[in-house]
Amino acid sequence: MENQTYNQIVNFIWGIADDCLRDIYVRGKYRDVILPMTVIRRLDVMLEDTKEKVLAMKKTLDDAKVDNQWPALINEADVAFCNISPFLLKDLTSRPNKQKMKTDFIAYLDGFSPNVQEILEKFKFRNQIDTMIDAGILGSVIEKFISSDINLSPRPVYKDAAQTILRHPALDNHGMGTVFEELIRKFNEENNEEAGEHWTPRDVVELMADLIFMPIADQIKDATYSCYDGACGTGGMLTVAQDRLLTLAERRGKKVSIHLFGQEINPETYAICKADMLLKGDGDQAEHISYGSTLSNDGNPTRQFDFMLSNPPYGKSWKTDAEKMGGKKEILDTRFNTYLEGGEEMAMIPRTSDGQLLFLLNNVAKMKKGTELGSRIAEVHNGSSLFTGDAGSGESNARRYLIENDLVEAIISLPENMFYNTTQETYIWILSNHKEERRKGKIQLINATQMKTSLRRNMGKKNCEISKEQQKTIVKCFMDMEENEYSQVLSNSEFGYWKITILHPKRNEDGSLATDKKGKMVPDKSLTETEIVPFNYAGGINGFLEHEILCYAPDSWINTAVTKIGYDLSFEKYFHTSVADRSNQEILTELTALQNETQSLLSEILGGAINDN
Template sequence: MINININEKANLIWAVADKLRGDFKQSEYGKVILPLTVLRRLDCVLEDTKNKVLAKYNELKSIMDEEVLDPFLRDESGYNFYNTSKYTFKTLLDDADNIEANLKDYINGFSKNAYEIIEKFELDVQITKLVNSELLYIVLSEFVKPEADLHPDKVSNIEMGYIFEELIRKFSEISNETAGEHYTPREVIKLMVNLLFIEDTEILTGSDTPRTIYDPACGTGGMLTAADEYLKELNSEAKLIPFGQELNGETYAVCGSDMLIKGANANNIKHGDTLKNDMYANVKFDYMLSNPPFGVEWKKQQKEVTKEYEKLGYEGRFGAGLPRVSDGAFLFLQTLISKMKPEGSRIAIVLNGSPLFTGDAGSGESNIRKWIIENDWLEAIISLPTNLFYNTGISTYIWVLSNKKKPYRKGKIQLINAINMYEKMRKSLGEKRQEIPEWAIEEITRTFGDFKESDISKIYDNNEFGYNKIVVERPLRDEEGNIITDKQGNPKPDAKLRDTESIPLKEDIYEYFEREVKPYVPDAWIDESKTKIGYEIHFTRYFYEFTIPRQSNEVMTEIMNMETELQAVLGRLFEI
């Protein structure tokens, strides 16, 4: 849950947006406040070593070029970045007449790796507009107030991540954007991280070998940051190297700056469209997790994705097939699977209900499910409570996949029903009205780890979810009822009488046909050339509990009692 300190800081920064009212559209608030928040955070982080950096810079700048000087300034800074401008946020206010030029000098003073991230905010346009509205000095003044101090001693890295995400949620809300594209509730991330690591005893018990983790739609980096934090809670010696790619320039800049501050390699976070241009093509990772957009079409990426599918097949990401253009979630899952190491990787991804069952046998979606299940990569699916996310109240599921299943999991898929494992929030945040409490995270994790049947856990063979879709033909007849045949004497099929049957994989097709079809249509036959194998997972079906209907006389008695009570109430009204 978000603590008081985070709420106070986020609300304080959010209040600065009031200064923009009238001169900026609400949809523009975030383009001003978010980058200035990032700059102020960087300013506070570098505050303690600022003078040392300037002294070293002034000492060596005349005898060293920028590339040679860079490691010396990083050493003085104590971080992987620095700023060589003489200004800080506070000293910018000392010269109100030149504040625009001085702020630009300050931004240009950042080391190359930091500047390349900051420029994604495209802040120059907003600075000019702030100057023209006579607001630049006023807004910067708000950021240097003592209560707005973002020094690491006052606000930890994980708290700062919360603040960024809370601000993005608020700005997205007022501009009618999709906040959920940037923000995954931390309790969901914690559950995903638990599911990722519980099967890996080596990383949980102390390994000096660094492991890699990747998110193809990393947003502000919340999942990557939280994964590292939660893993450190489980094993303080564990080393996790984050990698990610993000489409949105602003959220990419937030993620990149956060990586800089934490001492991670910000170059591991790439800016670009993962589906169009996978900037980690052919790179493999130990762990992967993601919350790609729900039900978002991929029409803009269709040309590049289709080209990769047709040209590379299974040598690329999408060999198993392409989903319908209205929902690209399966494309992200295929991207993750393509990055599994031969020696083993683990994946946790949040998806909506559509990938479970959308698409008939032979469709792109069904073929993708077939590919995943027949390769025995799917370990478990966990149904989550509704109203967990900020932009949607729909049902969501965590899929857990691995190409290094434990022996007892091989050929099996576990379904965990956690839909009722939630607590109501005192205050809603967008569509988020419920959260997964700590006890539920522990129980779900334990249920997954135990791999046993229970009220909330069902375990099935892989072929439980597969079926043969057969085409049943009946003969074409003339007006007198005689069967029409082809040149070989075989009956011609009547397209108007054509039907299909879906037969579970674990059942013999011909036994089923003789039992369920032949008794009713004796002249029918199976067109074997049209048989297709499909896979679907109707999750709720496996946890359905039949409720015995109440006796009719019991219901009638209840209705009569209600009518009697109603008559009594009406009688008292008329007496008045």
């Protein structure tokens, strides 16, 4: 099906909102009706051919007094769901009064199988029925969706009985998914402040998919793979990843299948995700989407995945999750706690104001071990994950765990204003537990901040995109792993440091050193200071003490009991471009020009005032 046909369908459905809902709903609430009704109509047309068979089976099962009827009924429907009401949507267009319309429509909705009921519940669609009934628009909305001007069916529609003149092409599962995604996109554009919370721009998702698949594309086998997103929103990342892997496999003559798994905490976006899976015919995949918080109620605690992509919430409090997990100080979840080589426990729990690193640790905990490819992760974060947190803090400990276990392949800095509801700088983290030999012990930093194309029209705060060619450039930069103006390849140790505490002796009034009863120097607490010592400092801590401290304060020493290890990553350190200093003459010339301009303006003002008098 051509894009023009997709657009016609999307525009027709969009027009339903303008035609039927305009005076009843504010524009931002159109989606509350249109999205669930689109789902319902697609499900309805997929059940038309088997409706009588399902009802006959229902009667047989009732007569036999079978309790658990849904498996048999769904099997009879020949799709992943069914409806046991006596109605199809086309049966509900005309009713003698509002009450009859309401009763029959509710009976129709109640007839859907449990997997559809959950979607309707999360959409809160039943909350809209009274509004539409009272306004007298429910019948009009239904008539629009069953109109001969639109076809949401997997079967073609013809103009003639001989079926020789095509009116509408069939809309297959992939096509329906595309239509649904376009509707979501349009609604997100209408609600810019909300869009970025649930939807990652397609250009970013495509780039992330290529960054995890391209390095291992030639190693793809005839096999089944799994892909997971612990903050899946409407499921866009999962479906893009699925399409990308299938395409790469087909080009290499491989036959693969991919199982999608996800979790989402927002009820509406969860419903959209599950509906999208059902609309594409992926009944099993829809069952793999869990509802609730990934942090405090992990829907996949024992599963491991081949590929993981995610855009977790950043700058968002996870205090409620912390309380559900027993309080921040009492969290024992092994995803967020680890042990050092000496057996010392190391908590990786960040401040409750921002939980994005917890989503990354959740993914790391689900990495496959012992397989040929291991697992690959692509995750979007803001700058906080790179540097927030002092040595020994939860954030720093998380970075320490990731880097010391050699899991970080690369971090890519994206252009500003890439997302819909934030202007914050964003970064893609690429992780693997099966690094190529050349990447072991190293992290590649890629500065892609200038690889962008301006949009003709802003989408919220998003004013640019990464074009297809620019995506290829970034992926090539990653694959080549060469050092240039956009890429730096650095040792893991480059990002580590010791935070040491320097003690200075207390002195008596005569300037002599004060000693305790055992003859040891007594530290002067007022003179205590801390210093940062990079791991790569020549001679380490002792070298730093000798060259930076003792030469100025020979009686000083280090309190080794409180030395802490920290990790942070700074793009500015490696890609900072300094502005050339201006000469004194340039500055003087500019100041003189400004002075003359000011004097001229004053003369005009004062001269005008004199003339007026």
